[in-house]
Amino acid sequence: MYSGAAAAAGSPRRDFISVTLGPEEVVGVGGYNNSKAWRRRSCWRKWKQLSRLQRSVILFLFAFLAVCGLISYTSMGETWKSITNKSLDDQRTEQEIPRLKLANPAVLPAPQKAEANHGDYPELSLQKPPKLAHVRRGPSNLQIKAPWRGTRLKTQHDSMRAVEELVKVDKVEKTEKSIISWRGAVIEPDQSTEPPSSKITEPEKPSSVESEDQKEPVPINERQLAVIEAFRHAWKGYKDFAWGHDELKPLSKSYSEWFGLGLTLIDALDTMWILGLKEEFEEARKWVANDLAFDKNVDVNLFESTIRILGGLLSTYHLSGDSLFLEKAKDIGNRLMPAFKTPSKIPYSDVNIGRGTAHPPRWTSDSTVAEVTSIQLEFRELSRLTGDEKFQKAVDEVMKHVHILSGKNDGLVPMFINTNSGQFTHLGVYTLGARADSYYEYLLKQWIQGGKKENELLEDYMRAIDGVKKHLLQRSEPKKLTFVGELAHGHFSAKMDHLVCFLPGTLALGAHNGLAADHMKLAETLIETCYQMYAQVETGLSPEIVHFNLHAQKGQKDVEIKPADRHNLLRPETVESLFYMYRFTGDKKYQEWGWEILQNFNRYTRVPTGGYTSINNVQNPSNPEPRDKMESFFLGETLKYMFLLFSDDIDLINLDKYIFNTEAHPLPIWVPG
Numbered sequence: 005m006y007s008g009a010a011a012a013a014g015s016p017r018r019d020f021i022s023v024t025l026g027p028e029e030v031v032g033v034g035g036y037n038n039s040k041a042w043r044r045r046s047c048w049r050k051w052k053q054l055s056r057l058q059r060s061v062i063l064f065l066f067a068f069l070a071v072c073g074l075i076s077y078t079s080m081g082e083t084w085k086s087i088t089n090k091s092l093d094d095q096r097t098e099q100e101i102p103r104l105k106l107a108n109p110a111v112l113p114a115p116q117k118a119e120a121n122h123g124d125y126p127e128l129s130l131q132k133p134p135k136l137a138h139v140r141r142g143p144s145n146l147q148i149k150a151p152w153r154g155t156r157l158k159t160q161h162d163s164m165r166a167v168e169e170l171v172k173v174d175k176v177e178k179t180e181k182s183i184i185s186w187r188g189a190v191i192e193p194d195q196s197t198e199p200p201s202s203k204i205t206e207p208e209k210p211s212s213v214e215s216e217d218q219k220e221p222v223p224i225n226e227r228q229l230a231v232i233e234a235f236r237h238a239w240k241g242y243k244d245f246a247w248g249h250d251e252l253k254p255l256s257k258s259y260s261e262w263f264g265l266g267l268t269l270i271d272a273l274d275t276m277w278i279l280g281l282k283e284e285f286e287e288a289r290k291w292v293a294n295d296l297a298f299d300k301n302v303d304v305n306l307f308e309s310t311i312r313i314l315g316g317l318l319s320t321y322h323l324s325g326d327s328l329f330l331e332k333a334k335d336i337g338n339r340l341m342p343a344f345k346t347p348s349k350i351p352y353s354d355v356n357i358g359r360g361t362a363h364p365p366r367w368t369s370d371s372t373v374a375e376v377t378s379i380q381l382e383f384r385e386l387s388r389l390t391g392d393e394k395f396q397k398a399v400d401e402v403m404k405h406v407h408i409l410s411g412k413n414d415g416l417v418p419m420f421i422n423t424n425s426g427q428f429t430h431l432g433v434y435t436l437g438a439r440a441d442s443y444y445e446y447l448l449k450q451w452i453q454g455g456k457k458e459n460e461l462l463e464d465y466m467r468a469i470d471g472v473k474k475h476l477l478q479r480s481e482p483k484k485l486t487f488v489g490e491l492a493h494g495h496f497s498a499k500m501d502h503l504v505c506f507l508p509g510t511l512a513l514g515a516h517n518g519l520a521a522d523h524m525k526l527a528e529t530l531i532e533t534c535y536q537m538y539a540q541v542e543t544g545l546s547p548e549i550v551h552f553n554l555h556a557q558k559g560q561k562d563v564e565i566k567p568a569d570r571h572n573l574l575r576p577e578t579v580e581s582l583f584y585m586y587r588f589t590g591d592k593k594y595q596e597w598g599w600e601i602l603q604n605f606n607r608y609t610r611v612p613t614g615g616y617t618s619i620n621n622v623q624n625p626s627n628p629e630p631r632d633k634m635e636s637f638f639l640g641e642t643l644k645y646m647f648l649l650f651s652d653d654i655d656l657i658n659l660d661k662y663i664f665n666t667e668a669h670p671l672p673i674w675v676p677g
């Protein structure tokens with residue numbers, strides 16, 4: 005026996021090999037010749053001693069083993085190659101994991117396909133979930149950046165935060181390869197707002213993405229700064245005395261509740277964004293995040309909460325891209341749905357958002373026509389964003405129903421509709437003012453929102469404007485101002501609500517969207533009248549209602565005011581129309597008129613300790629009799645339209661991309677241009 009142990013004896017290595025040899029070899033140990041030659045000879049002898057068969061078998065075995073060896077070598081090579089590749093792949097995957105983890109779940113729920121096209125109404129256009137979600141990412145082709153960079157009132161702190169914000173946004177934007185214009189929309193190669201049937205196309209106006217991107221930011225001018233100052237003053241009052249409540253009572257330094265949902269704060273969110281008031285916006289956002297709860301046993305008016313709360317949340321979501329606002333919008337939207345559970349599908353006026361019950365006002369089962377037909381822009385948009393068609397279905401149903409309803413007079417609608425029978429009630433009275441106004445406004449605006457495809461809406465709108473021309477237009481004396489009166493059972497009344505002053509803006513918007521050119525002419529005439537409703541009054545502020553003189557009498561003005569109608573609630577309609585008129589004509593007189601109005605608001609309605617107040621008597625400059633209430637629409641609408649009116653930047657809420665709801669909350673046009 006040979007043991008390597010011997011060789012290893014003096015070595016530190018302890019491993020060894022043991023080999024067992026056959027008896028013949030044992031014999032050779034010591035006395036036998038152990039040379040290589042001897043061994044070669046002995047092997048050869050043994051081979052020769054084998055029979056031919058044995059030799060062939062052995063040779064065959066050798067050959068067989070050699071072939072097997074060769075085959076297994078090749079397949080081992082393959083296995084090895086794949087193992088090597090796999091481990092390389094594994095390494096790559098591991099490197100990618102952190103990258104993939106960055107892709108948060110989408111801000112928006114995955115889109116569902118809308119089932120069917122409902123009549124002439126467009127299919128729901130669902131929003132694609134963004135590729136890379138971020139708390140500040142939303143339907144990015146419509147997000148606009150707040151003009152923080154251009155604001156002169158900016159503090160250093162503001163600047164730093166704005167820069168941080170820009171860096172943050174920039175990172176995400178780079179990842180998404182979006183093309184950004186400073187003030188205008190963010191435009192992405194793959195659009196995220198897209199109706200299922202037709203992809204959103206870039207509007208022809210304004211100019212191309214490149215030139216928009218290269219455009220210098222338009223600096224904020226003195227008049228816009230005056231609006232910012234007015235807003236801050238109003239906000240100070242709200243913050244000091246009414247924070248989180250519905251409306252400020254600036255004189256008594258307290259507040260009033262309507263729904264108990266922070267109405268002014270929500271209504272003002274997108275105004276702050278547009279005005280570039282970032283600190284105020286952030287503060288308000290915190291309140292929305294931490295304190296706004298819709299789970300409350302409270303009755304809200306369907307129309308008011310839709311246009312102010314749902315509309316305000318949706319537009320703020322679009323402007324900021326912050327999904328918090330969409331979540332809140334979904335919540336309130338769902339809670340308002342019980343209103344549609346009526347025998348006729350014409351919604352009830354009131355909903356208890358905590359209990360999920362709805363009812364008409366206590367004294368009637370009627371709803372107001374304007375109210376049930378001016379919630380569509382918001383509910384349709386909510387469907388598009390969530391992919392849940394129930395919202396759009398409910399409000400489209402109302403429009404389809406009203407479209408075929410009898411009781412109209414050349415397209416003009418009565419003011420009430422019954423929730424049981426679905427019929428108009430109180431027939432024979434036609435107005436463009438309270439209770440009917442925004443029906444007309446929303447016919448046009450829904451048509452534009454949906455990409456100008458819903459012919460029934462356009463038909464109803466065109467017919468109604470013809471009805472206005474035929475039945476409601478008259479000229480006053482002595483100045484021959486064209487105004488929109490009312491018709492009651494065949495009798496014309498020269499009464500015009502300030503609310504009617506939305507009409508010039510709406511007519512101009514229609515003309516801008518390709519409707520009859522004479523609509524623009526009428527708009528120009530009517531806005532002059534609305535301005536005169538301010539200019540002919542002692543305080544330079546319009547009353548709630550005026551009566552026009554139809555017959556010339558010595559020393560008389562065109563406008564007469566009844567004692568009960570002398571109040572001014574800080575309403576927006578005239579300023580709203582001035583904004584549209586200036587955008588579409590560029591005529592500076594509209595800015596001048598708006599500037600006069602702002603100064604008069606400052607003169608007669610500003611409360612030194614913060615806030616603005618509605619007044620009881622626009623005819624008494626020495627005592628306009630403050631009413632001690634600042635309506636939420638003063639911040640939501642009036643000041644926003646003022647700011648936009650004084651701007652020369654058509655991309656600051658581009659009217660080819662956005663449609664304003666009746667509370668001045670801009671919502672995206674689904675198929676712009």
Ligand code: DMJ
Pocket residue numbers: 442503575576577637641666667668
């Ligand atoms: C706002 O709530 C809306 O503009 C509505 O359409 C009419 N009333 C006020 C403003 O006057």
